[in-house]
Amino acid sequence: MGVAVLLKQVPDTTAKISVSGSRVDESAITKWSISPYDEYALESAIALKESGADELVAITCGPQRASKCLTEAAAVGADRLIHIVTDADFMDSCTVQSILSSAIERSECDIVLCGKQAADTNSGSTGPGVASLLGYSCVGSVTEVSMDGGKLSATRLGATGLERIEVSGPCLLTFDKGEVELRRPNVRGIMMAKKKPIESIGVEDLGIEIGSPRASLQSHSSPPDKPPGQKFEGAGSIEVVVGKLRDEANVI
Amino acid sequence: MAYEALDFYDIDSLLTDEERMIRDVVRDWVEERILPNIEDACREGVFPDEWRAEIGEMGILGAPLKGYGCPGLSYTAYGLICRELERGDSGVRSFASVQGSLVMYPIWDFGSEEQKEKYLPRMASGELVGCFGLTEPDYGSNPGDMLTKAEDRGDYFLLNGAKMWITNGTIADLAVVWAKLDGVIRGFIVEKEDEGFTAPEMKGKHSLKASITSELVFQDCKIPKDRILPDVRGLRGPFSCLNNARFGISWGAVGAAQSCFNSAKEYALSRIQFGHPIASFQLVQNKLSWMLREITKGQLLAYHLGKKKDDGTWIPEQISLAKMNNVDMALEIARMSRDIHGANGILDEYPVMRHMANLESVKTYEGTHDIHNLILGRHITGIQSFTREP
Amino acid sequence: MDVVIISEAGNESLHPVTAQLVGASSSIGGKISVICPGGIGSSEAAMIAGVSKVISVEGDCFASYDCMAWCNAILPFIDGDLVMTSSSAIGREISAAIAAKKDFPVVQDITSLNDGISVSRSIFSGKAIEEVGVSLPCALSVRANTFQPAEGGGNAEITTINVSQEVSVAVKEALAKAGERLDVAEANIVISGGRGMGDPSNFSHLYDVAEEIGAAVGASRAAVDTWEEIPHSMQVGQTGKTVTPSLYIAVGISGAIQHLAGMRSSKYILAINKDPEAPIFGVADYGIVATWEESIPALKEHLSAVMSD
Numbered sequence: 044m045g046v047a048v049l050l051k052q053v054p055d056t057t058a059k060i061s062v063s064g065s066r067v068d069e070s071a072i073t074k075w076s077i078s079p080y081d082e083y084a085l086e087s088a089i090a091l092k093e094s095g096a097d098e099l100v101a102i103t104c105g106p107q108r109a110s111k112c113l114t115e116a117a118a119v120g121a122d123r124l125i126h127i128v129t130d131a132d133f134m135d136s137c138t139v140q141s142i143l144s145s146a147i148e149r150s151e152c153d154i155v156l157c158g159k160q161a162a163d164t165n166s167g168s169t170g171p172g173v174a175s176l177l178g179y180s181c182v183g184s185v186t187e188v189s190m191d192g193g194k195l196s197a198t199r200l201g202a203t204g205l206e207r208i209e210v211s212g213p214c215l216l217t218f219d220k221g222e223v224e225l226r227r228p229n230v231r232g233i234m235m236a237k238k239k240p241i242e243s244i245g246v247e248d249l250g251i252e253i254g255s256p257r258a259s260l261q262s263h264s265s266p267p268d269k270p271p272g273q274k275f276e277g278a279g280s281i282e283v284v285v286g287k288l289r290d291e292a293n294v295i
Numbered sequence: 296m297a298y299e300a301l302d303f304y305d306i307d308s309l310l311t312d313e314e315r316m317i318r319d320v321v322r323d324w325v326e327e328r329i330l331p332n333i334e335d336a337c338r339e340g341v342f343p344d345e346w347r348a349e350i351g352e353m354g355i356l357g358a359p360l361k362g363y364g365c366p367g368l369s370y371t372a373y374g375l376i377c378r379e380l381e382r383g384d385s386g387v388r389s390f391a392s393v394q395g396s397l398v399m400y401p402i403w404d405f406g407s408e409e410q411k412e413k414y415l416p417r418m419a420s421g422e423l424v425g426c427f428g429l430t431e432p433d434y435g436s437n438p439g440d441m442l443t444k445a446e447d448r449g450d451y452f453l454l455n456g457a458k459m460w461i462t463n464g465t466i467a468d469l470a471v472v473w474a475k476l477d478g479v480i481r482g483f484i485v486e487k488e489d490e491g492f493t494a495p496e497m498k499g500k501h502s503l504k505a506s507i508t509s510e511l512v513f514q515d516c517k518i519p520k521d522r523i524l525p526d527v528r529g530l531r532g533p534f535s536c537l538n539n540a541r542f543g544i545s546w547g548a549v550g551a552a553q554s555c556f557n558s559a560k561e562y563a564l565s566r567i568q569f570g571h572p573i574a575s576f577q578l579v580q581n582k583l584s585w586m587l588r589e590i591t592k593g594q595l596l597a598y599h600l601g602k603k604k605d606d607g608t609w610i611p612e613q614i615s616l617a618k619m620n621n622v623d624m625a626l627e628i629a630r631m632s633r634d635i636h637g638a639n640g641i642l643d644e645y646p647v648m649r650h651m652a653n654l655e656s657v658k659t660y661e662g663t664h665d666i667h668n669l670i671l672g673r674h675i676t677g678i679q680s681f682t683r684e685p
Numbered sequence: 686m687d688v689v690i691i692s693e694a695g696n697e698s699l700h701p702v703t704a705q706l707v708g709a710s711s712s713i714g715g716k717i718s719v720i721c722p723g724g725i726g727s728s729e730a731a732m733i734a735g736v737s738k739v740i741s742v743e744g745d746c747f748a749s750y751d752c753m754a755w756c757n758a759i760l761p762f763i764d765g766d767l768v769m770t771s772s773s774a775i776g777r778e779i780s781a782a783i784a785a786k787k788d789f790p791v792v793q794d795i796t797s798l799n800d801g802i803s804v805s806r807s808i809f810s811g812k813a814i815e816e817v818g819v820s821l822p823c824a825l826s827v828r829a830n831t832f833q834p835a836e837g838g839g840n841a842e843i844t845t846i847n848v849s850q851e852v853s854v855a856v857k858e859a860l861a862k863a864g865e866r867l868d869v870a871e872a873n874i875v876i877s878g879g880r881g882m883g884d885p886s887n888f889s890h891l892y893d894v895a896e897e898i899g900a901a902v903g904a905s906r907a908a909v910d911t912w913e914e915i916p917h918s919m920q921v922g923q924t925g926k927t928v929t930p931s932l933y934i935a936v937g938i939s940g941a942i943q944h945l946a947g948m949r950s951s952k953y954i955l956a957i958n959k960d961p962e963a964p965i966f967g968v969a970d971y972g973i974v975a976t977w978e979e980s981i982p983a984l985k986e987h988l989s990a991v992m993s994d
Contacts, residue, residue, distance in 0.1 A: 060812040067813055073299065111312065118316065135790040135819075136781070159774070164808050164815075166793040167774075168781035171752055175785035180853040181752040183778050198860065201750060202775065205860040212853055220871070227323065230354035230366045233316045257823065258790040261803060261816040274961075274972040278979035284955065284971050285987040292953045292970065293830060294874070294932040295898060295991060334924060565949075566942060644906070644923040644943045 045098040047152035048088040049143060049173070050116060052109040053078045053163040065262040066132075077112045080158025083218040086225050087188050088156045089120045094190045098122045100150040104142050106130050110241050117236035118228035124241040125150060127249065135258035140172040145249040147177060153213035154195065159184050160217075170217035180214040186221030298326060300382075301553050303591045306598050314372045320353060321379040329383035334643045337504035342390060342466065350391060351421015357399035359539075359604075364416030365399065370604035374546035374597055381547030382554045385653035386506030388547040393462045394418060396539035398425030398471050401482055404535065405527040410484065414469065426467035426494075428458035428485075428511045429533045435460075436666050437681070439530055443474040443513065445483060451520060452476070452483065454491070454513040460660065464494040464509025471524070472511065473533050482524035482532050491516030502656040504649075538614050541661050542604060545617035546597045548625035548657065549590060551650045555625070555632035556586045558645050562636050573635070582631050589624040596620060612674040619667035626654040686715040686821060687765035691722065691779055692730050699726025702771040702827070704834035707733050709798055709827055710769055711835060719841075720759050722779075723747030727843050734839040744848040750775060751854040756782040758850040763787070766822035767802075776826050784824035791824040792817050796831045811952060869919060870926040872901030874934070875951070877921055879905040879944075881937020881958065882977060885912035890981045891936060897989045903928065905938045922947035934984075936977050940965030957984075 054060065055074035060067055077085065085101070092099040101116035103109045104127040113124040127142050134142075147155055155174070160167035167183075174181035184200040194211045200219055210216075228236075246253060275284060288295050300322075307315070328349060336343055350356060357365040358373035368376075373395075381388035399418050402410055417423040434441050443456025454474055464470070470485045470492075485492055494509045524532065560583060563574035573579050600617050603609040629651035633640035641648050658664050666681075673679045688710040693700035703719065703726070710717055718738040721727040727741035740762050746754045756779060768783055770776035772794040784791035795804040804825060808815045819825075869875050878891050888902065895902050903921040921928055923943035933951035938944060940956070940963055948954070949968050956969035959976045966972040973980060 054809065056810065060809045062813055067809070114312065115316070136784060136792075137788060137790050140785055160777075162810070164793075164806075165810070166781075166791075167777040168784070168791050168793055171778040171782040172785035172791065174753065175756070175782045179753075181778065181782065182854055183752060184774055196857070200774075201856070201859075203859065207857045207860055209855045209857055210853055214853070227353070228316070228320055229352055230317055230320070230358075230368065233313055233320070234366070237313050258792060258817055258819040261818050263808075264814045264816070266807065266811060266814055269970060272966065272969050272972055274966060274969075274974065276974050278973070278975040278983050280973055280975075281980060281983040282987050284973060285984070285991055287971060288932065288953070288955065289830060289991050292932070293828075294953050295988065561946065562942075565945065639942065642943075 044096055044154065045100055045150060045152035046088045046091050046096045046154045046156065047100045047102055047147050047150050048081070048085050048116065048121070049155065049157035049169065050081045050085065050101055050103045050112045051078045051158070051161045051163075052076070052103065052105055052112045053161055056162050062263050062265045065264065067263045075108060075111065077115060078158050078161045078163070080160060080162070080218050080220065082158075082225055083220055083223060084156040084158050084216070085116055085119070085121075086223055087185075087216075087218060089226070091154065091188065091190055092120060096154070096190070098152075100125060100152055102143065102146050102150065103127070104129060104139065104146070110243070113241050114236045114239075115228065117239045118232035119226055120232075123150070124239060126241050126243045127246060128243055129246055133260035135256050136166075136168045136172055137257060138253055139169060140176055141251050141253070142246055142249065143169065144173045144176040145251050147173065149249070153179075155179065155215040157215070157217055159219050167217070170215055174215035177213070177215070180210050180212060181217070182208060182210055182214060183217045184219040185216045186219050187223060188216060298322065298557070301556055301587065301590055302594070303587055304595065306594050309598065310371065310375070314369065314375060317355070317368065317372050318375040318379055321355060321376050322382075324349065324353060325379055325383035325387075329387055333384050333505060333649070337649060340498070340500075340504055342386065342505055342507050346387065347390070347421050347424060347466075351419075354419070356391060356421060357395040357403070357415070357419050360395070360399060360403045360415070363403065363411050364419040365403070366419070369601070370542065371598065371601035373543060374601045377543040377547040378550035378597075380550065382550035384505055384649065385547065385551060385657050386503045388543070388550070389462050389503060389506045392540045392543045392547070393427055394425055396543055397427035397536045398469070400539050401471050401524060401527070401532060401536050402484070405482060405524040405532060407521070407525050409521065410524070414484070423468040424463055424466050426461050426463040426470045426509070426511070427536065428461055428470050428472035430458060430460050432457060432459045436663055438473070438533065439480075441473065441475060441480070443472070445474040445476040445481065447476065451517045452523065454483065454485065454516040454518060456513050458511040460497070461494070461509045461511050463507055464511055465496040465507050467494065470494075470511055472513070476523075479528050480530055480532065482527060483518060484522040484524070485513070485516065485518055489516055489518050502652040534611070537661055538611050541614045541618040542600060544657060544661055545593075545600060545614070545621045548621040548654070549593050549597055551654060552586070552590050552593065552621075552625035552628045555629045555647045555650050556583075556590060558647055559583065559586065559632035559635040562639070562645070566637070579635060582635055586628045586631060589628060593621040593624050612670055615662065615667040615670040618662065619664055622654060622658050623664060626651065626658055629654055686713065686767065688713065688715055688717045688767045688769060689763050689765035690717060690719045691759065691768065691770045691776070691783070692719050692726055693771040693773060693776055694721075694723070694725035697725060699729040700771065701834065702773075702829040703730060704733050705829065705832045706769050706771065706827055707735050707835035709832035710767065711735050712798065713767065713802070715767075716765075718765065720762055722755050722759055724845065727845075731841040731843050732837050732839050734836045736839050736841040739841050739843045741843055741845045742848055743845060744850060746848070746850040746852050749854075749856040751852045752778045752782055754850050754852040754854070755779065756786060758848045759783075760786055762846065768824040770824075770826045772826040772828050780824040780826045787822070789823045790819055791826075792819055793826045794828050795825055796828050798825070798832075867895075867899070867901035869901045869903040869921055869928050872899075873930050874898055874900035874932045875903050875921070875928055875930045875948075876900045876934040876936065877903035877905065877938060877948070878908055878936050878977075879938030880907040880911055881939070882908065883937075885914035887977070888915065890977070894981060894985045894988065897985055898992060900934070905941070905944045907941070935965050935969070936981070938965055939963045940968065
């Protein structure tokens with residue numbers, strides 16, 4: 044039984060994002076990292092491997108620079124590295140999901156782990172979409188997973204709080220941040236990872252048909268400048284301010 | 296805010312992927328483990344044991360050494376490790392410098408096969424801590440006149456004497472000690488349980504407060520015959536260790552300077568006086584631009600020296616110049632940064648006064664600033680000026 | 686062009702976002718039908734103006750949440766070229782899974798919808814806005830409270846369908862909520878107190894508010910240094926934690942430069958301080974000049990009213 048983990052390379056969450064010519068300026072991004080929720084998926088995938096899964100396959104889809112996240116995964120224990128190289132600056136969900144699901148089929152893994160959403164788009168479409176295409180079960184917002192006989196036992200953040208669930212058969216789990224501590228790679232891992240080959244393949248090698256895109260990026264823009272601070276007198280203004288937090292700032 | 300390391304000349308682009316990854320591992324560790332805890336460690340005057348364990352787990356000790364469980368990295372990677380550690384605190388970098396360059400290195404280069412097997416893997420993993428005994432209370436810049444001596448008593452060596460200013464001394468499991476045997480300087484490995492050996496801690500430092508500094512005292516200390524380093528005689532032994540450590544310092548100082556620069560820049564941008572951020576004032580900009588200029592030069596120096604270390608074309612005087620220049624510039628930047636921070640600069644809210652106090656030690660240890668000048672003076676003129684004798 | 690809205694349930698009834706979904710899609714035209722998974726809120730959905738049909742899909746599979754089982758159960762009744770859900774965790778999963786099953790593209794968490802169809806959404810944690818053009822058919826999830834809800838007064842027909850669908854995700858137990866307090870560095874909302882709180886025991890009032898909105902409680906260095914009861918782990922600022930929550934509420938904190946260094950990158954800052962000259966107001970998006978004693982009870986009351994909406 045193999046475990047696949049899907050990793051997306053994103054600008055580090057602390058990186059400055061600037062927009063120039065209606066596109067986010069990628070060249071100004073100084074640090075690219077594995078999307079944080081994917082790191083939790085990776086950590087759990089390593090734990091599953093340590094508790095008996097056969098092989099840990101790390102898969103990423105993206106431009107050449109994205110191979111770095113596979114090397115990072117290898118440094119902490121991934122066995123096999125698959126990079127579907129594409130230079131597209133925007134792919135609709137159908138394209139991404141069909142690429143990833145055919146790469147998973149190629150890896151022959153029946154447990155797939157990924158982050159609940161990527162830190163750049165914050166969408167959360169990939170996990171459930173890929174599970175649908177593969178015909179796998181899907182469990183979202185998982186914080187911990189363990190192998191329990193033939194079944195997976197997982198803790199997920201359900202609508203009413205944390206719950207422990209069991210899932211059998213082929214499945215895809217999306218990860219939230221949990222209590223699990225991420226391991227940091229060490230020098231030995233990095234040196235071994237350097238020697239690990241990356242299966243670098245083009246979309247055409249997957250034997251899938253990519254139709255014309257049905258969603259396209261029209262523009263990026265900077266968020267509107269925040270209005271200057273507003274000051275209110277007295278506790279009587281709290282109702283008004285709370286209303287603004289909801290409707291103006293949209294933070295509660 | 297993410298740490299944005301000053302890299303004005305994009306030296307990052309000259310690194311290998313592997314060097315960058317190693318740098319990031321150390322950087323993240325410093326961010327997570329050192330920065331939030333360093334002030335407490337300084338206040339208590341301790342080097343937390345978990346730092347030792349975690350540095351060991353990262354696998355960065357004895358970075359450029361090959362075999363015997365050592366990482367076998369490039370000197371550039373070793374430099375990067377020192378830089379990131381010292382961006383946290385010079386004391387943390389000192390721990391790694393002493394362990395790797397001053398203790399593992401001489402065992403690796405001058406030790407017997409048995410000594411290498413016995414100590415190196417457990418030192419690389421951080422399980423064993425080492426210290427280096429060269430300086431004595433009365434012999435600092437002039438180690439050749441050391442008083443510590445070893446006598447061959449047939450079945451064992453007998454050591455007598457004292458060493459001072461020894462980083463890691465009290466927490467060390469073993470010490471590489473330099474002593475005169477029949478008038479010739481030799482290296483000996485002393486283990487902490489050896490009879491007649493004590494390592495009392497020196498208290499009351501205003502600098503490197505999170506680093507342990509000790510005396511090593513040998514009173515009829517008996518050590519087995521197989522603990523002498525067989526392959527080196529004279530000052531070449533300790534000096535070759537110091538070359539490696541000084542190389543690491545030349546990188547480390549850049550890390551401390553980067554930390555002070557960042558703090559000054561952020562502070563200057565957010566501190567409002569006379570209705571404007573102080574960063575908008577010309578005198579402050581002049582200071583910031585001087586810092587950027589000096590750090591950039593120091594980075595280029597350290598990087599190029601790393602390349603020369605890797606291809607073996609270096610000479611010790613080049614290391615002297617890099618150590619001297621980079622520590623001097625880092626100390627000046629720390630002082631200038633403190634100045635920009637105004638009164639806030641003396642608080643432990645900011646790293647600058649800590650770096651400044653640390654760098655006063657760094658300027659003095661591993662060859663004082665002035666001694667490095669004399670080394671260069673001798674190189675230029677061919678005339679040594681260390682001593683009055685011909 | 687027909688719109689299918691998959692309703693969101695909250696507390697065993699219809700979540701108000703469902704009316705917002707109807708409101709959002711009404712500008713597009715076409716027939717709007719609402720599918721209520723598990724039948725929850727179907728009668729309320731029928732009363733939203735503009736809804737032409739409510740399909741209440743019921744069955745054992747809806748007893749607990751299994752994304753694929755739910756999607757497979759409702760899939761046969763999705764007859765339209767625009768599928769919409771809320772952008773809650775479950776809403777996103779359902780829209781993505783349905784979209785994949787129907788070979789539709791999906792765009793999540795949209796905040797505006799124009800003809801065409803072009804949608805905009807915030808990316809990079811709000812550091813940029815992305816405008817995406819989508820061709821129909823497609824699926825969209827919509828951020829709550831960004832569209833005007835449709836009004837009441839509708840009277841749509843409700844069709845109840847019983848389905849039987851195999852589930853593969855079994856809920857074994859509900860786990861007690863970890864009693865641990867949220868860490869300031871992780872929380873999406875942080876409420877911090879300073880020395881202006883007067884006494885460390887008064888932080889309990891901040892905890893009351895925090896509980897209401899799922900916030901973490903932080904403190905200024907002045908508070909941490911003054912009172913042993915306030916641990917360093919709560920400290921926000923230069924030597925404490927650097928936080929970037931969506932909302933930072935500073936109570937009784939004057940705003941020393943060291944404190945600002947740890948929180949000024951928060952997306953929104955609400956400051957409550959009785960001193961109108963306190964520097965914290967210089968970085969606040971919303972400032973209230975008042976004592977904490979007057980403000981905190983009112984804050985709690987109004988926040989809890991908003992949260993239970």
